[in-house]
Amino acid sequence: MTGSGFSAPAIAFSGSVIDRADAVRGDPEKLAALTNWRARLLRLDGLVPVIAADGGLEWGTLADADPAAELVFLGLAPDGRACFAAVDPALVGSVAPPNPQLWQVMSLLAPADLAVYGAAKALVDWHARHRFCARCGHGTELRKGGWQRTCTNPACKAEHFPRVDPVTIMTVEHDGRLLLGRQPRFPPRSYSALAGFVEPGETVEEAVAREISEEAGLVVRDVRYIASQPWPFPSSLMIACHAVADDDTITIDKTELDDARWFTRDQVVAAMQRRDDATFNAPPPFAIAHHLLVWWLNQ
Amino acid sequence: MTGSGFSAPAIAFSGSVIDRADAVRGDPEKLAALTNWRARLLRLDGLVPVIAADGGLEWGTLADADPAAELVFLGLAPDGRACFAAVDPALVGSVAPPNPQLWQVMSLLAPADLAVYGAAKALVDWHARHRFCARCGHGTELRKGGWQRTCTNPACKAEHFPRVDPVTIMTVEHDGRLLLGRQPRFPPRSYSALAGFVEPGETVEEAVAREISEEAGLVVRDVRYIASQPWPFPSSLMIACHAVADDDTITIDKTELDDARWFTRDQVVAAMQRRDDATFNAPPPFAIAHHLLVWWLNQ
Numbered sequence: 001m002t003g004s005g006f007s008a009p010a011i012a013f014s015g016s017v018i019d020r021a022d023a024v025r026g027d028p029e030k031l032a033a034l035t036n037w038r039a040r041l042l043r044l045d046g047l048v049p050v051i052a053a054d055g056g057l058e059w060g061t062l063a064d065a066d067p068a069a070e071l072v073f074l075g076l077a078p079d080g081r082a083c084f085a086a087v088d089p090a091l092v093g094s095v096a097p098p099n100p101q102l103w104q105v106m107s108l109l110a111p112a113d114l115a116v117y118g119a120a121k122a123l124v125d126w127h128a129r130h131r132f133c134a135r136c137g138h139g140t141e142l143r144k145g146g147w148q149r150t151c152t153n154p155a156c157k158a159e160h161f162p163r164v165d166p167v168t169i170m171t172v173e174h175d176g177r178l179l180l181g182r183q184p185r186f187p188p189r190s191y192s193a194l195a196g197f198v199e200p201g202e203t204v205e206e207a208v209a210r211e212i213s214e215e216a217g218l219v220v221r222d223v224r225y226i227a228s229q230p231w232p233f234p235s236s237l238m239i240a241c242h243a244v245a246d247d248d249t250i251t252i253d254k255t256e257l258d259d260a261r262w263f264t265r266d267q268v269v270a271a272m273q274r275r276d277d278a279t280f281n282a283p284p285p286f287a288i289a290h291h292l293l294v295w296w297l298n299q
Numbered sequence: 300m301t302g303s304g305f306s307a308p309a310i311a312f313s314g315s316v317i318d319r320a321d322a323v324r325g326d327p328e329k330l331a332a333l334t335n336w337r338a339r340l341l342r343l344d345g346l347v348p349v350i351a352a353d354g355g356l357e358w359g360t361l362a363d364a365d366p367a368a369e370l371v372f373l374g375l376a377p378d379g380r381a382c383f384a385a386v387d388p389a390l391v392g393s394v395a396p397p398n399p400q401l402w403q404v405m406s407l408l409a410p411a412d413l414a415v416y417g418a419a420k421a422l423v424d425w426h427a428r429h430r431f432c433a434r435c436g437h438g439t440e441l442r443k444g445g446w447q448r449t450c451t452n453p454a455c456k457a458e459h460f461p462r463v464d465p466v467t468i469m470t471v472e473h474d475g476r477l478l479l480g481r482q483p484r485f486p487p488r489s490y491s492a493l494a495g496f497v498e499p500g501e502t503v504e505e506a507v508a509r510e511i512s513e514e515a516g517l518v519v520r521d522v523r524y525i526a527s528q529p530w531p532f533p534s535s536l537m538i539a540c541h542a543v544a545d546d547d548t549i550t551i552d553k554t555e556l557d558d559a560r561w562f563t564r565d566q567v568v569a570a571m572q573r574r575d576d577a578t579f580n581a582p583p584p585f586a587i588a589h590h591l592l593v594w595w596l597n598q
Contacts, residue, residue, distance in 0.1 A: 014502045022513050026554075093434055095457075119500020126499070132436035134429040134459075135392055139436070147498075158394075160433075162499050166465045166536050199446075200425070200461050200534045201418020203313045204527040214321050225524040228503040235499045237465050239538075255325075 004297035006272055009111075012286035013230045016115035018075040018083055025073060025145040034073075034082035041065055042074065042085045042120050048102050049109065049117045057113045059083075072123050073145030074116065085120040087142075091128040106286075114286075115230075122235035126162045129234075133158050163235055168207045169195035170241040171292045172220055174248045178268055178296060179216060180280070181252075181260035190281040191261070191271075193240070193289040208241045216260050217251025220244060226295050229288040240288045242296065268293055303596035305571055308410075311585035312529045315414035317374040317382055324372060324444040333372075333381035340364055341373065341384040341419050347401050348408065348416045356412045358382075371422050372444030373415065384419040386441075390427040405585075413585075414529075421534035425461045428533075432457050466535045467506045468494035470591045471519055473544040477567055477595060478515060479579070480551075480559035489580040490560070490570075492539070492588040507540045515559050516550025519543060525594050528587040539587045541595065567592055 024030045043050035043058040052058040062084065065071065069086035077083050106114060123146055130149055133140050138153035140160060151158040171193050172179035180191035196211035198204060205223040212218050220243035229238040252260050263271075263280065271282035272293060283289035323329045342349035342357040351357040361383065364370065368385035376382050405413060422445055429448055432439050437452035439459060450457040470492050471478040479490035495510035497503060504522040511517050519542035528537040551559050562570075562579065570581035571592055582588035 011502060013500065014505060016500060020498065020509060022509075023552075023554075095434075115500060119498075122499035129457075130433040132431055132433050134431055134433050135394075137431035137436050137438070158428075161464075161496070163462060164465055164497050164499055165460075166463055197460070198463050198536055199319065199418075200421035200463055200531065201312065201315060201414060201529045203310060203529060204536070204538070206313060210319060210321075230500045230502060232499065237497055237503070239503070253322075255322075 004269070004294075006294045006297050008291045008294040009285045011227065011229050011288065011291065012111070013115055013118035013232060015111050016119060017078055017112050018116055018119075019078075020075040021073075024076070024082075025147050031073060031145050034076075035062065035071070035084075036082075037061060037063075039082040039084055040077060042083065042116070044085060044088065044120070044124065046088065046091060046099070047121050047125055048099055048105055049113075049121075051105060051108055055108060056110065057117060070127060070142045071146065072120070072127065072142075073147075074120055074123075083116075085124050087124050087127045091124070093131055094128065118230055118232040122164075122230070122232040123162055125232075125234050130160060134160070164230075165236045166198040166204075166239055167195055167231070167236045168198055168204055168211060168239050168241060169193045169288055169292070170208045170212065170223075170243055171289075171296055172212055172216070172218060172243050172245050173296070174245045174262065177248070177262040177264055178293075179212075179218070179245070179250070179260060179262055181215065181257045183256070184258050186258070187281065190283070191259075191263070192283040192287065193292050194257075194260070195238075198239070204239055204241065208243055212243065212245070215253045215256050217249070217253075218245045218247065221246070227288060227291050229291075231288075238288045240292050242292065265297070268297060272297065303568070303593075305593045305596050307590045307593040308584045310526065310528050310587065310590065311410070312414055312417035312531060314410050315418060316377055316411050317415055317418075318377075319374040320372075323375070323381075324446050330372060330444050333375075334361065334370070334383075335381075336360060336362075338381040338383055339376060341382065341415070343384060343387065343419070343423065345387065345390060345398070346420050346424055347398055347404055348412075348420075350404060350407055354407060355409065356416060369426060369441045370445065371419070371426065371441075372446075373419055373422075382415075384423050386423050386426045390423070392430055393427065417529055417531040421529070421531040422461055424531075424533050429459060433459070462534055463529075464535045465497040465503075465538055466494055466530070467497055467503060467510060467538050467540060468492045468587055468591070469507045469511065469522070469540045469542055470588075470595055471511055471515070471517060471542050471544050472595070473547045473561065476547070476561040476563055477592075478511075478517070478544070478549070478559060478561055480514065480556045482555070483557050485557070486580065489582070490558075490562070491582040491586065492591050493556075493559070494537075497538070503538055503540065507542055511542065511544075514552045514555050516548070516552075517544045517546065520545070526587060526590050528590075530587075537587045539591050541591065564596070567596060571596065
């Protein structure tokens with residue numbers, strides 16, 4: 001932290017203390033030996049974490065899982081016990097509807113618990129939505145402790161892996177002001193960093209430049225990587241960058257954005273301090289956009 | 300370039316001059332109007348680019364496409380003409396076998412052409428391998444100029460998007476030496492940066508630390524982003540980083556690596572100069588690992 005008085009919180013959904021124990025996943029004997037009465041099962045209500053009496057994640061044992069549920073091996077807890085999550089048969093083949101309670105429940109969790117939950121949620125949701133082989137249409141089955149699904153068609157046997165979608169999210173600076181935008185789905189007065197998926201055939205830096213061009217009509221230079229964040233909705237890797245524009249004439253893509261504006265440093269400070277006279281609402285601390293604003297204010 | 304005398308070439312598969320024209324993809328009328336006799340069709344032999352008499356990519360017209368082939372809209376050429384690639388029906392549902400000629404053909408292409416080819420290859424290959432809905436098993440059809448497939452089951456209608464897999468690739472430094480490893484599939488004497496997929500629930504920096512821990516048994520700190528590269532095999536986003544280890548005791552994961560070693564600056568210089576007395580073969584210029592070595596030598 002330099003100067004501004006703002007410091008960034010831990011990056012939400014990062015900092016898990018579970019050892020992913022990659023070597024266990026590929027070893028059926030090791031995995032079977034760990035799938036025992038000592039193993040811990042992360043309790044989920046659909047895709048929402050269950051909160052324990054102590055305010056942390058609620059863990060049960062494998063006996064608590066639906067006997068028909070597939071089990072995903074999350075890794076080893078610091079005490080050596082295996083940690084699992086179950087793919088609730090009720091979720092299978094469905095698209096989990098947005099759950100307004102989810103954000104409220106997640107806000108109760110300590111950072112390390114939120115990270116464990118985020119990884120589990122992304123994996124369980126992927127299994128629920130990937131029951132069939134994209135190549136041949138046959139059914140697939142869980143393998144390697146849930147880090148793979150394999151097509152059951154003997155003529156195909158295609159292997160499928162949990163998906164992570166890289167997304168660029170970026171602030172743009174021009175003459176001491178910062179470009180932020182709002183999507184139609186944002187709460188009133190909320191502005192945040194522009195964002196978009198990285199596409200096949202482009203670098204992170206090219207994706208940043210393309211998104212800013214598409215959404216705000218600006219040409220940028222000096223794209224700089226700042227930080228990254230796993231984002232389990234459904235399973236993105238947010239890649240946060242900062243770029244510089246030589247011009248400030250914005251052309252908003254109204255299919256993507258409600259609005260986009262340049263904000264002064266004082267306006268960003270007021271928003272980050274949640275002051276009554278703030279001209280907009282800043283992104284909350286769990287969003288990597290919040291980190292981008294802290295980084296910029298500390299320049 | 301500072302000091303070492305090495306300069307990095309353009310990042311292979313980046314720098315396309317085709318405008319992706321995102322607004323066209325989602326507008327069936329605009330797309331139809333551009334799917335005309337002036338449009339250009341990228342000529343592919345399976346997934347291998349066809350080289351024109353002038354040494355560049357060979358382009359034909361839409362009349363050259365198999366009438367049964369799906370068309371992928373790559374974007375607009377600088378002259379405004381629409382560029383397409385066709386999904387050869389012979390590729391559909393198959394896994395393209397490794398083609399030893401491919402690397403030879405690609406090495407003939409100028410950087411801008413290689414970028415166009417890489418994006419097209421990743422997209423065409425994705426369509427060939429994603430014929431069915433992972434959620435319900437029904438067939439899917441191409442939408443939005445090939446930037447989406449949609450399930451044809453009226454009860455499902457799931458939307459699927461071309462996949463990009465983020466991969467971390469990293470050099471590790473300890474006391475002025477650099478850690479490089481070799482996979483069993485590498486040519487003899489070749490060493491490169493360690494690498495691995497980013498998994499759900501981790502940051503880029505956490506993925507780097509995990510990979511180095513898994514493959515070389517080292518704890519690292521100060522992970523730093525250096526550059527990124529699209530890598531169309533089949534469709535990765537390489538995220539190149541540098542990290543520092545406080546200890547140099549390597550424990551090699553023999554299921555992943557043949558070998559891993561610390562190399563001195565002089566050894567890296569000799570390898571990058573392709574000298575006869577070099578102790579190893581450095582990664583070639585089209586690999587982002589080459590850029591990591593150039594970056595390190597220029598520190």
